Amino acid sequence: MTGTTNVAGDFAKAADVGETVGYYGKPIVEPHVWKDYIGWYFFTGCLAGESSVIAAVAELAKQPALARHARRASMIGLLPSPALLIADLGRPKRFVYMLRVMKPTSPMSVGSWLLALYSPLAAGSAMLGELHVVPRLRRALTIGAGLVGPTIATYTGVLVADTATPVWHRARRELPMLFASSAAATAGAVTTMLSCLDGRRLGAAARVASAGAVAEVFTATLMKRRLGELDTYRTDPAAARLDIAGRRLSIAGAALMIVARRGRTLSIVAGAGIAAGSACERLAVLRAGTASANDPRSVLLASAMDARLE
Amino acid sequence: MLYNRASADPDGAPWSERKRYVWWDEASQRWTGEDVLDFQLDKPPNFTPEPDAVAEDALSGSSPFILQSDGKAWLFAPSGLADGPLPTFYEPNESPVRNPINRQQDNPATDRIRAVENPDNRSPRADDEADPYPFALTTYRLTEHHTAGAMSRVVDRLNELQPEMFCEVSPQLAALRHLENGGWASIITSRAVIEARVLVTARITPLDVGGRVVHTVGLPFYWGSRGATTGDSANDLLGLALDPNVHIQNTKAQTCDMPSGRRPEGRDRLDLVERHRQGTVGR
Amino acid sequence: MSGERGRTIEPGVRYGFFTDTSVCIGCKACEVACKEWNGIASEVCELTGNSYDNTGALGATSWRHVAFVEKARRSPGQPVDASPHVAVPAITKDFVWLMSSDVCKHCTEAACLDVCPTGSLFRTEFGSVVVQPDICNGCGYCVPACPFGVIGKNENDGRAAKCTLCYDRLKADEQPACAKACPTESIQFGALADLRVTATRRLETLQSRGVGEARLYGHDPADGIGGAGAMFLLLDEPDVYGLPPTPRATTRDLPEIWRTAAKAAVGLVAGIAVVVFGGRQ
Numbered sequence: 001m002t003g004t005t006n007v008a009g010d011f012a013k014a015a016d017v018g019e020t021v022g023y024y025g026k027p028i029v030e031p032h033v034w035k036d037y038i039g040w041y042f043f044t045g046c047l048a049g050e051s052s053v054i055a056a057v058a059e060l061a062k063q064p065a066l067a068r069h070a071r072r073a074s075m076i077g078l079l080p081s082p083a084l085l086i087a088d089l090g091r092p093k094r095f096v097y098m099l100r101v102m103k104p105t106s107p108m109s110v111g112s113w114l115l116a117l118y119s120p121l122a123a124g125s126a127m128l129g130e131l132h133v134v135p136r137l138r139r140a141l142t143i144g145a146g147l148v149g150p151t152i153a154t155y156t157g158v159l160v161a162d163t164a165t166p167v168w169h170r171a172r173r174e175l176p177m178l179f180a181s182s183a184a185a186t187a188g189a190v191t192t193m194l195s196c197l198d199g200r201r202l203g204a205a206a207r208v209a210s211a212g213a214v215a216e217v218f219t220a221t222l223m224k225r226r227l228g229e230l231d232t233y234r235t236d237p238a239a240a241r242l243d244i245a246g247r248r249l250s251i252a253g254a255a256l257m258i259v260a261r262r263g264r265t266l267s268i269v270a271g272a273g274i275a276a277g278s279a280c281e282r283l284a285v286l287r288a289g290t291a292s293a294n295d296p297r298s299v300l301l302a303s304a305m306d307a308r309l310e
Numbered sequence: 311m312l313y314n315r316a317s318a319d320p321d322g323a324p325w326s327e328r329k330r331y332v333w334w335d336e337a338s339q340r341w342t343g344e345d346v347l348d349f350q351l352d353k354p355p356n357f358t359p360e361p362d363a364v365a366e367d368a369l370s371g372s373s374p375f376i377l378q379s380d381g382k383a384w385l386f387a388p389s390g391l392a393d394g395p396l397p398t399f400y401e402p403n404e405s406p407v408r409n410p411i412n413r414q415q416d417n418p419a420t421d422r423i424r425a426v427e428n429p430d431n432r433s434p435r436a437d438d439e440a441d442p443y444p445f446a447l448t449t450y451r452l453t454e455h456h457t458a459g460a461m462s463r464v465v466d467r468l469n470e471l472q473p474e475m476f477c478e479v480s481p482q483l484a485a486l487r488h489l490e491n492g493g494w495a496s497i498i499t500s501r502a503v504i505e506a507r508v509l510v511t512a513r514i515t516p517l518d519v520g521g522r523v524v525h526t527v528g529l530p531f532y533w534g535s536r537g538a539t540t541g542d543s544a545n546d547l548l549g550l551a552l553d554p555n556v557h558i559q560n561t562k563a564q565t566c567d568m569p570s571g572r573r574p575e576g577r578d579r580l581d582l583v584e585r586h587r588q589g590t591v592g593r
Numbered sequence: 594m595s596g597e598r599g600r601t602i603e604p605g606v607r608y609g610f611f612t613d614t615s616v617c618i619g620c621k622a623c624e625v626a627c628k629e630w631n632g633i634a635s636e637v638c639e640l641t642g643n644s645y646d647n648t649g650a651l652g653a654t655s656w657r658h659v660a661f662v663e664k665a666r667r668s669p670g671q672p673v674d675a676s677p678h679v680a681v682p683a684i685t686k687d688f689v690w691l692m693s694s695d696v697c698k699h700c701t702e703a704a705c706l707d708v709c710p711t712g713s714l715f716r717t718e719f720g721s722v723v724v725q726p727d728i729c730n731g732c733g734y735c736v737p738a739c740p741f742g743v744i745g746k747n748e749n750d751g752r753a754a755k756c757t758l759c760y761d762r763l764k765a766d767e768q769p770a771c772a773k774a775c776p777t778e779s780i781q782f783g784a785l786a787d788l789r790v791t792a793t794r795r796l797e798t799l800q801s802r803g804v805g806e807a808r809l810y811g812h813d814p815a816d817g818i819g820g821a822g823a824m825f826l827l828l829d830e831p832d833v834y835g836l837p838p839t840p841r842a843t844t845r846d847l848p849e850i851w852r853t854a855a856k857a858a859v860g861l862v863a864g865i866a867v868v869v870f871g872g873r874q
Contacts, residue, residue, distance in 0.1 A: 021832075022832045022833070022835055023660060023662070023832070023833065023834060024641075024643045024646075024835075026650055026835055027650075027742055028742055028832070028835060028836070028837050029737065029739065029740060029741070029742040029837070030652075030736045030737060030739065030743075030744070030745060031736075031737060032733065032736060032737040033733040033736050033737075033745075033746045033748075034733055050861070050865075053862055053865050054865055054869070057862070057865050057866050057869045058869060061869050061870050063869065066869065088732075088733075089730050089731050089751075090729075090730065090732070090733065090746060090748075090750070090753075091729070091730045091731045091752060094711075094728075094729075094730035094731075095730060097713075097728055097730045098710050098711060098730070098732075100711050100712055101710075101711065101712035103709070103710060103712065105707040105708065105844050105847065106707060106708045106710045106734070107708070107847075108710040108732060108734050109710035112710055150857075150858035150859075150861050150862055151854075151858060153861065154854040154858050154861075155854065157854060157857070158847075158851060158854045162708060162843050162844070162846070162847055163708075163738050164704065164737060164738060164739060164740040164742075164841075164843055165737050168737075169843060169846070172846060172849065172850045172853065173849070173850075173853050174853075176850065176853045176854035176856075176857040176858075177856075177857045177860075179857070180854075180857035180858065180860070180861045184861055184864065184865065204868055204869045204872060207868045208864075208865055208868050208869075211864065211868060289737070293742075296832070299837050300832055300837075300838065303837060303838045303839045306841075452645075453618075453620045453621065466637055467625050467635050468625075469635070469637045470635045470636055470637045470638065470647065471621050471624065471625070471647060471648070472640075472645070472647060473637050473640055473647055474639065474640040476640055491642045492642030507642070509642060511644070511663060512663060512665045512688060513663065513688070513690065538637065539637060
């Protein structure tokens with residue numbers, strides 16, 4: 001800026017005609033209007049989708065116990081999901097309009113259709129699994145859910161990145177990875193917890209949980225480093241609280257899960273920690289997005305960074 | 311263009327090529343030209359009126375100022391002006407500065423409404439004497455409201471554009487009186503004290519009058535006690551000193567002081583005005 | 594509607610705005626006309642202290658917003674002496690009061706339209722982008738997608754809302770309410786192709802008069818949104834008015850984002866397979 005100054009607005013002292021950024025420091029883009037329902041849906045939806053992957057792989061690896069607990073974990077994720085999504089709508093009764101059109105340019109449309117495809121597969125396989133009937137159909141449905149599951153676990157990362165919020169859009173190469181690894185961590189954790197409650201800790205699930213948690217923290221760190229000055233996970237107090245808590249819970253949980261070995265109680269605690277860490281990280285994403293969109297500096301900085309790349 | 315007959319000489323030819331606006335066309339016996347004529351179209355330049363003529367027929371062909379009884383411009387007004395015959399410069403009834411060209415500070419023919427409710431701050435003090443009302447005060451309109459506000463304050467479409475009474479001050483005055491943009495200030499004159507939100511703006515510049523800084527406070531005048539939005543009324547501050555000719559009051563030039571913060575209520579409000587009048591208020 | 598004789602606003606032609614801020618007088622008639630025509634509620638708030646702008650920003654209940662920027666050129670670090678008996682520093686030699694009526698840009702590549710999952714947002718036969726309020730379910734996705742922060746969600750109503758380019762008026766062969774109300778023709782409505790010519794000519798006129806700060810915004814089809822349906826002639830940098838310097842439709846990056854997701858998904862499945870098949874149970 002060439003030495004011109006907007007001298008209206010904040011006069012803290014008359015002598016200090018301080019430069020406010022942009023137009024009275026007001027946001028250039030709008031922050032999201034989603035309530036925390038959506039943050040919790042990121043958690044439950046990814047739990048469901050990823051657990052289905054574990055269940056499908058377990059079926060193929062002929063590990064019925066793992067498949068059973070993973071299917072239950074996916075139900076724990078799936079059951080609240082539609083309610084969370086519908087509750088966030090401005091006109092909840094119009095939720096079916098999500099399936100009015102098929103719009104490839106809208107991750108929310110794609111996700112809605114994927115969810116519509118995934119839900120009967122996952123629910124069907126779980127129901128058949130509990131009833132111990134028609135194993136071949138159950139297997140087919142489980143594998144079907146496992147094929148769609150990864151999309152459920154990653155499309156929300158796409159959704160968030162496909163906006164004008166600088167901290168999200170700039171991290172568009174990391175966010176789907178972050179959501180995926182977070183999903184693995186959560187799915188593994190909940191599956192482990194369920195298996196422990198049922199009598200025997202399943203090592204495979206525990207390893208998925210720990211590996212997922214480590215991958216989640218690693219991806220988040222990488223993402224924030226690449227964001228540089230745009231990183232509102234660090235600069236925004238609300239986001240930072242959740243981000244730090246999430247990181248600590250994930251690391252502590254992963255470590256505990258590893259040292260717990262076959263110990264069921266410790267494994268349950270570890271699993272809860274990993275799941276909680278993942279939930280914190282999802283909510284941190286929403287907070288960081290709000291802070292980023294509300295700061296006109298973010299948009300101007302992102303614009304300048306893009307210009308430097310060209 | 312008003313009185314554009316004056317752009318042509320007494321014979322009807324333009325005074326200047328650069329400013330040809332109207333001229334007499336002898337052939338058609340009518341005035342013609344670039345501008346719409348502000349004169350009788352068919353009155354020749356050499357027209358001499360009859361002694362008993364009336365109205366426009368009493369004006370000659372070279373009398374452009376058709377609203378005057380003799381059609382001429384008056385620098386010297388032998389009649390009709392209460393403060394004639396020659397104009398001169400006077401300061402307004404309340405002014406922070408001395409009249410620089412006349413020993414008579416303000417217009418002696420001013421119709422001052424003498425009433426106990428209409429005290430004024432008439433003469434400026436000597437430079438070393440503290441003036442309890444050191445700033446110039448003026449009032450003006452905003453685009454978003456109209457009349458005196460009573461008719462526009464009930465319209466929400468307008469209220470949302472300008473929702474509150476405010477005053478406008480320069481950054482320098484804001485520093486002097488510790489005012490913050492968006493904060494509150496009180497404006498006090500000999501008559502009353504009101505409060506307003508503060509808008510600090512470089513659009514108002516302090517005046518350099520003979521080496522002395524004179525600050526101006528600007529007030530829109532649309533607020534009052536009734537309506538969808540309410541606020542203090544600028545009119546409460548104003549004293550009445552009426553122009554001797556048309557008796558229009560001096561709402562655009564008064565003097566005031568401007569302490570920061572909101573004004574008191576009730577008895578305290580009246581006491582504040584009184585104490586300020588007697589010069590016993592510290593700032 | 595097509596085929597009617599005597600229509601000046603033809604379906605199938607792209608229409609838009611050219612807002613010449615060099616003649617805007619900040620009267621806000623556009624704001625009021627818009628609200629009156631569209632029946633939008635007025636919300637009386639506090640004085641903002643931001644010059645004469647008490648509207649703040651575009652949103653679900655403000656579809657036209659007049660910005661006011663008071664600009665003084667001064668050398669940095671110049672102190673302002675506040676004592677009353679010292680000569681006043683020349684702070685206002687170069688002073689300008691910028692005014693600009695902001696509106697939805699009706700982008701050629703409209704991110705809001707692209708991300709709308711219900712198909713509520715659509716492109717009309719006049720090239721504008723409009724929300725169908727009987728379809729919108731208030732998912733709110735359009736709100737963070739807009740690179741200009743235009744569209745908002747009305748929390749009382751539950752639905753998203755923004756300027757419609759007075760779609761109903763266009764269908765009745767009337768120009769938008771704001772353009773009709775503007776007393777200085779700062780807001781000009783017309784076929785976008787014609788407006789581009791007008792805008793270019795106006796820029797040339799101003800520059801030939803020495804107004805070096807004049808520039809066009811949203812006029813370039815090669816920009817990040819494919820050019821806007823609402824162009825502006827600004828007298829300073831876009832960010833001074835609260836506009837993004839390089840707006841970009843996020844949809845342009847969507848293929849890249851899906852590719853990343855695909856890699857993540859494949860990696861996920863592979864990782865889990867390795868863990869499950871690899872270790873003991």
